[in-house]
Amino acid sequence: MHERVLIIGAGIGGLCAALALAPTGRDIVILERDPAPPRGGADNAFTDWTRRGVGHLRHSHAFLARLRTIIRNEHPELHADLLAAGCRELGFERMLTDLHRQAYRPQAADRDFVVLTSRRTTLELVIRRYVERYPNVRIDSETFVRKLLTQHDPQGLRVVGASVADADGARDIIGDLVIDASGRTSSCVEQLVEEGAAIPEESESAGIVYFTRHYRLLAGAQEPQRTKAGGTGDLGFLKFGLFPADNGCFSITLCTPEPEMELRKAIVRPEVFDAICARLPGLAPWVDPAVAEGVSRVFGMGELHSRWRQVAGEGIAPLLGYFPVGDALVRTNPLYGRGCSFAAITAYALRDVIVSTGDAADRIQAFQARINDDLRPYYLNMRDQDRAAIRRARQQLTPGYRPSLRSRLIKSFLEDGVNIAIRSDADLLREALRGFHMLEHPSAWLKRPDNLAKVLRYWFTRRDQKADAYPPKPGPGRTEMFQSLGLAADVDMIQA
Incomplete structure (x- = not known):
């Protein structure tokens, strides 16, 4: 069936939709509100590309193994383009601890546990240029979608195109399918609901605020070696992560719970951001002025909500010809690094459906x-993890709080059982990574009797006998950190 597909948005979600559908031969028009990328390479894109429609453009990004595998298998030339542009592949061996290495034996599956990472602008630039090489794909930049074109027919509300505005004025574009990849700020769903569509939605706060700064290694400097402290950590009042990127660049993301108002106000200053990183053993070697320099301001991102929408199902009237993908359909906490993978999985699921049937309702x-x-x-x-983190953040700011026995047991099982088992046993690390990389249900590995038995053995082992498996303290406590930064540690407690 020859169809015309309109894709709203040329971000990662829209580009993944084009990657999935272009090889099927359909005519694809991508409607993008922002300007095309500037001429030149990755550095030009990072400094000069205006993307008002992508608020998280200059935050840390990574493609989990499932998305990296899709790209490698479906588009090997794109995979090669990404690597040629400087994108990094971080494999299984990077995650091994000293304990793992004592008995580690490579397995074929290890080749699939690879993260593809770079600056988001580099990823998007390379994918976009690859998509533009398809003769059946056209990207209309600086084209604003004013509204969807709809009609009511006996089957239900049908989307038949989009009304757009560009430098030449307003016009209507007709399409057999409309894919909404316009992100978390999409107005399409609101319009459809106003016209009678039933699109149930659940949403709740992720409970954190995100801050990212980018750095570049100095000429002649080498990346610091991975230490036992690691590049990620959770201090309760602060989470942090290090993201190696392309062309000698890397980024650091710091996350604070929403109630930490004093820290949130201070962390946007580059000198405070750097001072925090310098006090975290896993990050300090990276922000050493003799190794790297900051090359961006501190980018903040708040109002983070998870969101799940249903566009079909029992009791929901059919909505025809309209398919939201990425954040327009499911929005996730960026802390988990699953947003791009969700978008790609959605796009390829849509491809499979479209090629299998031509019936709009089906x-x-x-x-x-x-x-x-x-x-x-x-x-x-x-x-569930976000809800638990929000509870812990509030408890930490509650004077005199004492956790219940159940809470202490759960904490002990995770810290002294699960985490120690994963840091000690390479086979259990592989099992856990299958869920992390979205290769199977995230909890499946721990429900397998053999894996659970191993975890329980580590949990019941005396602490002194597994001391080598504990990571070093990821950083100072809240009071110590606040004092070193000149912040009042008790202000947020009073407000909370």
């Missing part, structure tokens, strides 16, 4: 069923 039902199967377990897992 398509939307099958699409939602695939999303429920492929993404719902990860969404629920993330939501």
Whole structure:
């Protein structure tokens, strides 16, 4: 069937939709509100590309193994383009501890546990230029979608195109399918609901605020060696992560719970951001002025919410010809690094549905069923972890709080059992990574009797006998950190 597909948005979600559908031969028009990327390479894109529609453009990004595998298998030339542009592949061996290495034996599966990482602007630039090489794909930049074109027919509300505005004025574009990849700020759903569509939604706060700064290694400087402290950590009042990127660049992201108002106000100053990093053993070697220099301001991102939308299902009237992907459909906490992978999985699920049937009602039902199967377990897992983190953040700011016996047992099982087992046993690390990389249900590995038995053995082992498996303290406590930064550690407690 020859169809015309309109894709709203040329971000990662829209580009993944084009990657999935272009090889099927359909005519694809991508409607993008922002300007095309500047001429030149990755550095030009990072400094000069204006992307008002992508608020998280200059935050840390990585493609988990499932997305990297999709690119490698479906588009080997794109995979080569990304590597040629300086994108990095971080493999399984990078995650091994000294304990793992004592008995580590490589396995074929290890080749699949690879993270593809770089600056988001580099990823998007390379993918966009690859997509533009398809003769059946056109990207209309600086084209604003004013509204969807709809009509009511006996089957239900049908989307038949989009009304757009560009430098030449307003016009209507007709399409057989409209894919909404316009991100978390998409207005399409609101319009459809106003016209009578039923699109149930659940949403709640992720409970954190995000801050990112970019750095570049100095000429002649080498990347610091991975230390036992590691490049990620959770201090309760602060989470942090290090993201190696392309062409000698890297980024650091710091996350604070929403109630930490004093820290949030201070952390946007580059000198405070750097001072925090210098007090974290896993980050300090990277921000050493003799090794790297900051090359950006501190980018903040708040109002982070998880969101799950249903566009079909029992009791929901059919919505025809419209398919939201990426953040327009499911929005996740960026702390888990799953946003781009969710977008790609959604896009390829849509491809499979579209090529399998031409019936509009069957398509939307099958699409939602695939999303429920492929993404719902990860969404629920993330939501539960976010709820627990929000509770812990509030408890930390509550004077005199004492956790219950149940809370202490859960904390001990995770810290003295699960984490120690994963840091000690390479086979358990592989098992856990399958969930992390979205290769299977996120909790499946721990439900297997053999794996659970191993974890329980580590949990019941005396602490002094597994001392080498504990990571060093990731950083100072809240009071010490606040005092070193000249912040009042008790202000947020009073407000909370």
